[in-house]
């Protein structure tokens with residue numbers, strides 16, 4: 001047993017609120033997912049990543065957990081999760097859960113207990129408390145997230161939050177202790193040690209229920225004032241070592257790129273999501289908002305060209321040269337900002353984007369609905385913390401999955417808009433039903449690309465990737481014998497490429513070979529095997 005399976009994963013991210021609603025209350029549930037496993041199996045994905053589906057007041061869509069060991073009643077029961085995991089396994093699909101490691105909800109009994117106390121717990125505080133409002137915030141990387149909040153209960157003083165005020169940071173200690181700042185516990189103080197043990201207990205509980213591992217939310221937010229994240233990495237390395245013994249095939253995936261330091265990596269992969277610059281340099285065409293982690297830039301995938309492939313390529317080359325066999329997961333999009341179908345990007349432009357996502361040497365993660373080209377809907381109201389600030393609106397990427405043209409799979413339009421986010425009101429919105437009947441649809445293309453990736457292992461995450469033309473059109477070799485050409489623009493593009501004589505086109509649209517030159521029509525792409 002080992003974690004090597006992750007290199008062959010094709011991940012599908014399910015935002016449970018919005019995927020499939022079996023009981024018509026307007027909110028998705030686990031039974032809805034179980035009912036659609038055959039569809040996921042038809043599509044060909046082999047790993048599901050669930051956003052948090054645990055008990056929660058849903059101030060931050062479930063990233064504010066009030067009980068890690070209990071499925072949120074609105075999604076079902078723990079037994080439903082076990083049934084889902086088993087039914088998925090029968091179809092060769094693994095299930096990953098989201099581990100919100102850095103904070104809980106204020107409704108968690110740990111927090112309620114400390115809030116009701118009149119001072120520190122004799123066993124060590126699970127949260128970070130200060131009697132006086134601390135003057136400086138040296139606690140986190142994300143401006144304004146790790147800040148102090150006045151106690152809303154009997155416990156005097158202030159507590160440290162990790163994201164929204166209702167998400168108090170769990171106390172994993174501080175890398176630097178300062179005289180006069182008594183809230184800075186050492187990383188091995190009793191409170192931090194209790195929390196480390198709790199992470200083990202939570203992981204063991206769900207692994208014993210059959211899940212395959214975890215995506216770790218804000219993985220590097222744990223130890224505070226930790227320049228370079230050295231102490232946080234050590235903490236995860238400890239947990240990783242325990243996992244390797246206790247659950248050898250379970251994986252741990254961080255949100256983002258694990259900081260490179262001394263010693264073995266703590267996580268099994270790196271994960272490029274929409275908030276990261278390298279991802280944005282491929283796909284983010286702005287508009288929905290700007291997360292405060294990077295400067296706005298022109299994405300490589302856009303109709304008029306003008307972007308650069310280099311920010312992504314440089315990151316890829318850096319990461320793979322350090323650790324060639326370590327997977328880098330690349331999302332089509334996710335629950336934290338734009339979808340792939342966003343702004344002026346047309347349905348035709350999604351086709352080369354998916355051809356890239358499913359033939360590059362990364363492990364693909366498909367955000368539910370992207371495979372049919374569901375659009376980001378601008379201007380939707382805040383639902384369950386989806387608007388972080390006026391310029392950062394996540395509502396538009398969290399709308400209900402568009403199964404068919406009418407109310408279906410429980411997503412009655414009325415119920416969904418009353419209780420949750422509305423379904424895209426455009427009568428021409430893409431749907432699974434229509435696209436399954438249309439062999440020329442994006443859904444069929446995504447399915448064909450996933451199938452091709454399985455049939456031609458050189459297109460997966462194990463073989464090398466060598467770029468031949470890092471501009472428009474993009475051209476790269478996979479392994480020794482597979483060549484991929486991608487034209488993200490709406491212009492006709494031509495490039496000279498060697499070795500195409502006699503090559504076999506495995507899948508392509510709008511490409512023509514003439515001697516050593518290949519021409520691609522607007523949004524064309526081609527995948528060739530060079531040796532017949």
Ligand code: BGC
Pocket residue numbers: 060063064100163217218255335336
């Ligand atoms: C998640 C967000 C969440 C935040 C706080 C992020 O990494 O992806 O959706 O709001 O962490 O938990």
